[in-house]
Amino acid sequence: MSVRIAIAGASGRMGRMLIEAVLQSPDCQLSGALDRPGSLLLGQDAGGFLGRESGVRVTDDLRAGLQGAQVLIDFTRPEGTLAHLALCEELGVAMVIGTTGFEPEQKARIAAGAQKIGIMMAPNMSVGVNVVLKLLDMAARALNEGYDIEIVEAHHRHKVDAPSGTALKMGEVVAQALGRDLKSCAVYGREGVTGERDPSTIGFATVRGGDIIGDHTVLFAGTGERIEISHKSSSRATYAQGSLRAARFLARSGPGLYDMDDVLGLSAKRA
Ligand SMILES: NC(=O)C1=CN([C@@H]2O[C@H](COP(=O)(O)OP(=O)(O)OC[C@H]3O[C@@H](n4cnc5c(N)ncnc54)[C@H](OP(=O)(O)O)[C@@H]3O)[C@@H](O)[C@H]2O)C=CC1
Numbered sequence: 001m002s003v004r005i006a007i008a009g010a011s012g013r014m015g016r017m018l019i020e021a022v023l024q025s026p027d028c029q030l031s032g033a034l035d036r037p038g039s040l041l042l043g044q045d046a047g048g049f050l051g052r053e054s055g056v057r058v059t060d061d062l063r064a065g066l067q068g069a070q071v072l073i074d075f076t077r078p079e080g081t082l083a084h085l086a087l088c089e090e091l092g093v094a095m096v097i098g099t100t101g102f103e104p105e106q107k108a109r110i111a112a113g114a115q116k117i118g119i120m121m122a123p124n125m126s127v128g129v130n131v132v133l134k135l136l137d138m139a140a141r142a143l144n145e146g147y148d149i150e151i152v153e154a155h156h157r158h159k160v161d162a163p164s165g166t167a168l169k170m171g172e173v174v175a176q177a178l179g180r181d182l183k184s185c186a187v188y189g190r191e192g193v194t195g196e197r198d199p200s201t202i203g204f205a206t207v208r209g210g211d212i213i214g215d216h217t218v219l220f221a222g223t224g225e226r227i228e229i230s231h232k233s234s235s236r237a238t239y240a241q242g243s244l245r246a247a248r249f250l251a252r253s254g255p256g257l258y259d260m261d262d263v264l265g266l267s268a269k270r271a
C-alpha cells in the first residue's frame with residue numbers, strides 16, 4: 001500500500017522538490033497539493049512544472065486538498081503550518097513539519113496537536129545533518145573546557161528566518177551537552193566594542209546570499225588548534241528524501257511528537 005501524501009506550499013522551493021520526490025517514489029502517492037490564495041499555480045496540475053500529469057490540481061481549499069491524505073508535508077511559514085495543523089487534527093491527517101522560525105508558544109501548540117495526530121518536526125530533514133548532531137554532542141562533551149564555540153550558517157538570499165532552524169538546533173545540542181541553557185548563553189552577532197569573548201557563550205553568525213542551499217559549521221576554537229564540524233547541502237533533494245522517510249514512518253505510527261532520531265532509529269528513547 002502506498003502512502004498518500006499531500007504537499008503544502010506546492011509552489012515553494014521545497015514544495016516543488018517534494019512533489020517531484022513523491023511522484024518518483026513507487027511507494028508514495030500524491031493525494032493533494034495546497035497553495036495560498038492568489039498563487040499562480042491554483043487549478044494547475046501539480047506535476048505541470050515537471051512536464052508530467054499527476055492528476056492532482058493545486059488548490060487553496062485546504063479541506064479538499066487534504067481529502068484522502070494520510071500525511072501532510074508542510075514546508076511553509078509558521079502561520080501557515082499552524083493553520084494546516086488545526087485542520088489536520090480535525091481530519092486525523094499526520095504531519096511532517098519542516099518549516100522553521102517558530103516562536104516557543106507556536107512550538108507548544110504543535111506539541112499539543114501531537115496528542116491527537118502523529119507529527120514529525122525537524123529543522124533539517126537531511127540524514128547527514130542529523131548524524132552531525134550526534135557528532136556535535138560527542139565533540140562538545142570531549143571539548144568541554146578551553147574551546148570557544150561558534151556556529152556559522154549560510155543560506156540563499158530568499159531565506160526569511162535567522163539563524164537557521166538547523167543552527168539553533170546545533171546550538172541546543174551543544175549547550176545541552178555542556179549543561180548550559182542556550183537562551184542565556186547565545187550571542188547572535190557582534191558589533192562595536194564588544195569586549196573580550198565570554199568563554200561560556202555560544203556565538204552565531206549568519207550569511208545570506210545567492211543560491212546557497214544550506215551550509216552549517218560548528219567551530220570549536222581552542223589554544224593551538226581548532227576543530228570544525230561542517231555540513232553542506234548541494235541539493236534540496238536531501239530534505240525531500242528525509243521528509244518521505246518521515247512520512248512513511250508516520251503512516252505506521254500513532255499520535256505523538258517525533259523527530260528525525262525517531263525516523264532514523266537513532267533515538268536514545270529506543271535504546
Ligand atoms: N526542515 C528542513 O529540512 C528544511 C526546512 N526548510 C524550511 O521550509 C520553509 C519553506 O522554505 P522554502 O521552500 O525555501 O520557502 P518558499 O518561500 O520557497 O516556499 C514557501 C511556500 O509556502 C507558502 N506559504 C507562505 N506563507 C504561507 C502561509 N501563511 N500559509 C500557507 N502557505 C504559505 C508559499 O506561498 P507563496 O509563494 O504564495 O508565498 C510557498 O508556496 C522555511 O521555513 C525553511 O526554513 C527549508 C528547507 C529544508
Ligand SMILES: O=C(O)C1=N[C@H](C(=O)O)C[C@H](O)C1
Binds near residue numbers: 123165214
Ligand atoms: O530555508 C532553507 O533553505 C533551509 N532551512 C532550514 C533551516 O532553517 O535550518 C534547513 C536548511 O538549512 C535549508
